[in-house]
Amino acid sequence: MNFNFIRILSKNNNRNWLGVVSLLLGLLAWYxxxxxxxxxxxxxxxxxxxxxxxxxxxSDGSLIYHTGITLSEIVLGLLVGIMFATVxxxxxxKSRSLEKVLSPYLVASQAIPIVxxxxxxxxWLGDGIxxxxxxxxLIVFFPVLVNTxxxxxxxxxxxxxxxxxxxxSRSQILWKVEAPASLPVFFGGLRVGATxxxxxxxxxxxxxxxKGLGFLLQLGDFQYDTPMVFVAVFTLIxxxxxxxxxxxxxxxRFLKWQEKN
Amino acid sequence: MFxxxxxxxxxMALALSACGSLQSTNGTGELTKIRLPMGYIPNxxxxxxxxxxxxxxxxxxxxxxxxxxxxxxxxxxxxxxxDVPFALVSGEQVLLARAQGLPVEYVTAWYQQxxxxxxxxxxxxxxIPQDLKGKKIGLPGLFGASYVGLRALLFDAHMSESDVTxxxxxxxxxxxxxxxxxxxxxxxxxxxxxxxxxxxxxxxEIRVADYVxxxxxxxxxxxxxxxxxxxxxxxxxxxxxxxxxxxxADPDEAFxxxxxxxxxxxxxxxxxxxxxxxxSIEQWKTDRLGYSDPQAWENMQNxxxxxxxxxxxxxxxxxxxNEFIP
Numbered sequence: 001m002n003f004n005f006i007r008i009l010s011k012n013n014n015r016n017w018l019g020v021v022s023l024l025l026g027l028l029a030w031y032x033x034x035x036x037x038x039x040x041x042x043x044x045x046x047x048x049x050x051x052x053x054x055x056x057x058x059s060d061g062s063l064i065y066h067t068g069i070t071l072s073e074i075v076l077g078l079l080v081g082i083m084f085a086t087v088x089x090x091x092x093x094k095s096r097s098l099e100k101v102l103s104p105y106l107v108a109s110q111a112i113p114i115v116x117x118x119x120x121x122x123x124w125l126g127d128g129i130x131x132x133x134x135x136x137x138l139i140v141f142f143p144v145l146v147n148t149x150x151x152x153x154x155x156x157x158x159x160x161x162x163x164x165x166x167x168x169s170r171s172q173i174l175w176k177v178e179a180p181a182s183l184p185v186f187f188g189g190l191r192v193g194a195t196x197x198x199x200x201x202x203x204x205x206x207x208x209x210x211k212g213l214g215f216l217l218q219l220g221d222f223q224y225d226t227p228m229v230f231v232a233v234f235t236l237i238x239x240x241x242x243x244x245x246x247x248x249x250x251x252x253r254f255l256k257w258q259e260k261n
Numbered sequence: 262m263f264x265x266x267x268x269x270x271x272x273m274a275l276a277l278s279a280c281g282s283l284q285s286t287n288g289t290g291e292l293t294k295i296r297l298p299m300g301y302i303p304n305x306x307x308x309x310x311x312x313x314x315x316x317x318x319x320x321x322x323x324x325x326x327x328x329x330x331x332x333x334x335x336x337x338x339x340x341x342x343x344d345v346p347f348a349l350v351s352g353e354q355v356l357l358a359r360a361q362g363l364p365v366e367y368v369t370a371w372y373q374q375x376x377x378x379x380x381x382x383x384x385x386x387x388x389i390p391q392d393l394k395g396k397k398i399g400l401p402g403l404f405g406a407s408y409v410g411l412r413a414l415l416f417d418a419h420m421s422e423s424d425v426t427x428x429x430x431x432x433x434x435x436x437x438x439x440x441x442x443x444x445x446x447x448x449x450x451x452x453x454x455x456x457x458x459x460x461x462x463x464x465x466e467i468r469v470a471d472y473v474x475x476x477x478x479x480x481x482x483x484x485x486x487x488x489x490x491x492x493x494x495x496x497x498x499x500x501x502x503x504x505x506x507x508x509x510a511d512p513d514e515a516f517x518x519x520x521x522x523x524x525x526x527x528x529x530x531x532x533x534x535x536x537x538x539x540x541s542i543e544q545w546k547t548d549r550l551g552y553s554d555p556q557a558w559e560n561m562q563n564x565x566x567x568x569x570x571x572x573x574x575x576x577x578x579x580x581x582x583n584e585f586i587p
Contacts, residue, residue, distance in 0.1 A: 042361055043342055119431055123440060127399075127430045209402045210429035221334050222404035223570060224341075224361040 045227040050234070053227035062216070067235055069212040073129060073201040074239065077136020081193060085141045086186075089148025090178075099149075110142050114200070118207045132204030132212075139200035140193040147189025151182030184258060187251040194243035198236050292325040293493060298336025298348040299328055303523045305534050306451060306541045308515040309371070311522040313504025322496035328522075337481060341365050346486035347497060351406045352476025352561050353570075355580050360571045364484035367581040369498045370553040371505065372477035374470030374544040377410030380454050381445040382438070383463035390418035390467060393445065399430040399437060400447040407447040410469040413564045417473045438462065451540040459533045470544070474554060476561040476581070477544075491585070498585045502550050509542055551586035 027047050033039070034046035041049060057063035092099045118135055125131040159177045168176065205214025213232045220228030299307060310326070313319055319326055329336070329345075336348030341363030352375070355367045379398065381387035387396070393415075400407045415421060430437055434446035435456045446453060454466045469475065480501065482494055508515040516538060520526045526534075558577045565571045 040342055040362075042338060042358075042363055119433055122431055123433055123436050123442075126442065127428060127437075208429045208431035208433070209404075210427065215403070215429075218402060219404050222357070224334070224337070224358050224363060226361075 042224050042226045045230055049227045050230045053225070054231045054234075057216075057228065057231055063231065063235065066211060066213050066216050066232075067239070070198075070201050070205065070214070070236075071239060073132040073136055073204065073212065074197045074243070076129070076133045077200055078140055078194060078197045078243075080133060081137035081140030081197070082144050082190065084137065085144035085189075085193075086148050089145040090152055092145075093149045093152035106142070106145065109138075114139060114203055118203050121204075122207050127208045131207075132201055135204040136197050136200030139196045139203075143192040143196065144186070144189040147185050147187075147192075148182065151185030151189075152178055154185060155181040180257070183254055184251075187247065187255070190247050191244055191251075194247050195240045197243065198240045202236065291323075292320065293323055294325045294327065295347065295497070296327045296329050296345050298333075298339060298345060299330050300333035300336055300349050300351075302330050303328070305516070305519050305523065305538045307522070308508045308519045308538060308541075309501060309504040309545075311504075311519045312507050312515050313500050315518045316504070316507065318500040318503045319497075322500040324493075324497055324500060337363065337365065340481050340483045343483050343485045346483055346490075346493065348481045349478060350481045351409075351478050352557070353406065353409045353565060355476070355481060356558075356562060356565055356571060356575065359575060359580055365481050366484055366487055366579065367476070367479055367553065368482045368487070368494055368585045369480040369501065369551040370477065370557075370581075371479045371501075371551070372544050373547040373552075373554075374450075374468070375406075375410055375413070375473070375475040375477045376450045376541075376544055377406055377447060377469045378450040378454055379411065379414065379445065379447050379467040379469075380434070380438075380457060380464050381467075383465050385444055385465075387445065387465055387467070390414050390420065390472065393467075394420065394424050396445050397426040397428055397443075398445045398447060399428045399434060399443040401432050401434070402429045403427065407449075409561075409564060409568070409570075410475070411447045412568050413473050413475055413560070414467065414469050416564055416567050435460070438464075450544065451537045455533055455536045455540065459530060459536075473560055473564075474557045475564065476553065476557045479551075479553070487582075495585050498551065499587065502586065505545060505550055508538075509546060512538055512542060549586070551583075553581045553583055 031047050034041075034044055037044075045053075054063070088102070092102060114135060118131075121135055122131045125134055155178050159181065160173065163173045163177055201212070202214045202217070205212040206218065209215035209218050213236055216232040217229055220226065220232060297310075301307075307328075310328070314326060333348075333350055333354060336345070337350055337354050337358045339345045340348045341358060343364075347368075349371070350367075352367070355365065358365050379387075379390075379393065381392075381396075385392075385396075387393060398411065400411060402408065411427075412422065415424065428443070430443060430446070434443065434448045434453050437443040438446055438457060439460055439462060448454070450466070450468055450470070454464055457464050470477075480498060487494055512535075516535060519538075523529075555577070558581055562571070562574060562577060566574070
């Protein structure tokens, strides 16, 4: 492969091939380590054994089933977390007094390791899906909240002056100015929240697991089936990437006006 | 270039493993340092180790122990990888690990009775396994000793998982039962029933060990240490069994010795801790301390096969041995 060919490829394919090459090199390095290092399969399985385990988990339906459970918790947790974070964030952005009252609690809440309180949430909320959704929502809440506050506060004063001069109602200011103007920053928080939501669901499932990818992780560990642990971990990574991709697509869709500008 | 890289990496790995591996007692009076994965937090149930150390049994055997209170499965992996020589594990872990090719062998049966019980609120009148039919049962998860113990109990009673409703609740059995969210839970014989009664909740208890004999908690060793340093295995097992024997003979003394090994022990309810120790001793007693009952291993294998956790029978003679006990 000569240099010109690489340059043409990079130009034509927007350098996507670099990602593929990086992935292949990573897999090759992983394979070589497992092949020549002497590390046992139960400590670091080879890519081939993980692939074989993935096919088995797909064919017996277990991976699809448990992924569906975790995904439903993630989606619900995301929706709840985003909804609360947006409403509270907007309130805090508009009211310094409210911010003074609530911010110590909000900041303190971020210092609490969610792993430590997850068992308590299970006791308080029961061991059904609710506790997992709440844990997920708690993790999603903060990044979305912060970006909502920053986004709303970043709306230029001139736009408010313009709307006021047009005698716009509060609702019109919200939907015509504040919402679109704060969207770019808001989506930044959403990207972080979407990827973190995966961790939230897993933390909940690790506390009282009987289904979901967290359960598969624990089962794999209990049975010393390390390839299964890797399959569950890679599925979680795929879920996080998928959610990140969806947010990016939404961002492109809703921020088309920004690209034109 | 790659060959050179692999050789350097291997060389470093070998050097590191040499640093971390055992130095057998070399006659110079140096103690062999052993990091011991315990599988649980500091607890009065580890009294035999605390006593054996306090009375110098391990020191006399040329061993210095450092407790490592990590998860049981992590301990098994470390033993399997040859990073540590021993770990404390439950019987089912030995077969599950061997089924995945981990080179480990069980060398001492510490518990003679499988330490799991089904605990129910007294008003339900649950006294035998058949009474569990149709009941919702809370347990930490669909894995681990609690799950295996429950399945063994159901298996012995010719019942299946479909006869009950299992509810994974994490390690919150006592709190959820006290809060009225669970009526029947699975827990450790020397823990949950005692904790619940101490909170004034009357409970009945079905001990798995009253119905089926299963390979229980004991000492796991790596095949590597068994092959390369059997004297160390014998010395370690011997020192432990002396501690075990002393605890059974004098629980009060063991209780006092254990105090300093358990953080915040003075804050714990002393009566509850004494009951935990007494109940544990009940499960340790036997004519020949440390002896592994072949039938208990057969039973454990059958239960794991029934559960689908292992798929084929294995050579149990390679899974455990009575070679190192006196």
